[in-house]
Structures are given as structure tokens and as C-alpha cells.
Ligand SMILES: [Zn+2]
């Protein structure tokens with residue numbers, strides 16, 4: 001995909017989620033689209049010469065609230081984010097997939113093909129979120 005096609009795709013995503021286009025949003029969304037793994041704040045910052053932390057924090061929060069990216073829990077509590085499937089929208093995430101964290105290279109991947117099974121809860125409990133994170137060796141590290 002050429003950069004201009006990609007920029008157009010990013011602009012469409014922002015528009016579909018009713019978000020104003022800014023230079024930082026455009027760039028951060030591009031970084032997510034280019035990445036096959038989940039990203040930390042640090043990963044994103046490394047693409048910028050200078051990026052104010054508050055701007056980054058706010059942008060990620062806005063993206064998360066708007067259904068563009070989802071947060072993935074990690075064992076060391078470093079926030080990880082990955083781009084959402086198209087059916088997520090404002091305040092409603094539909095990312096019902098598992099995640100895989102590689103203990104060797106440290107990368108975390110979305111496993112879109114691994115669906116989280118419905119889990120029966122005791123009476124009175126209602127889950128608004130469920131996470132499945134597997135750990136082990138990823139395909140690259142297993143070669
Ligand atoms: Zn989502």
C-alpha cells in the first residue's frame with residue numbers, strides 16, 4: 001500500500017469514528033496499521049522525534065474510547081494496545097479474541113482466529129470484559 005493510500009485509509013477510519021483529523025492521530029494510527037504486534041507507549045514514542053507524553057496518552061485514550069484500538073493486559077502491567085477489528089465502535093469493543101505473549105522476544109500478538117469461549121458465571125455476576133492471554137514461544141521464535 002502506498003503512503004497516500006494508507007493516509008486515505010487512516011482518514012476514513014478517523015471519519016467513521018467521528019474523530020477530528022490531527023497530525024499526531026494520523027501518524028499514530030499509521031503506526032498501528034503497520035505493526036503486526038501490540039504496541040507499548042514506548043514503541044509509539046520511538047517513531048517520533050518529539051512527542052509530548054500527555055498528547056500520546058490522550059490520543060491512545062481517545063482511540064480506545066472510540067473503538068479504534070483495544071488494550072491488552074500484560075503480566076508486568078505495561079499497557080499494550082492493538083488495532084481493533086472494524087466492528088468496534090464508541091464504548092463498545094467486540095474484540096473477542098485471545099492474545100499471545102512471547103516469552104522469548106517479548107512481542108504480543110492479537111490472535112483473531114482464537115475466539116474466547118463463553119464462560120458461565122455464578123448467579124449475580126455479569127462480566128463486561130474477558131481476556132485470554134497465552135504465553136509461550138511465538139512462531140518466529142519457534143523456528
Ligand atoms: Zn475493539
Ligand SMILES: [Zn+2]
Pocket residue numbers: 102103104105106107137138139140141
Ligand atoms: Zn517470539
Ligand SMILES: [Zn+2]
Pocket residue numbers: 070072082095097098099109110111
Ligand atoms: Zn487484540
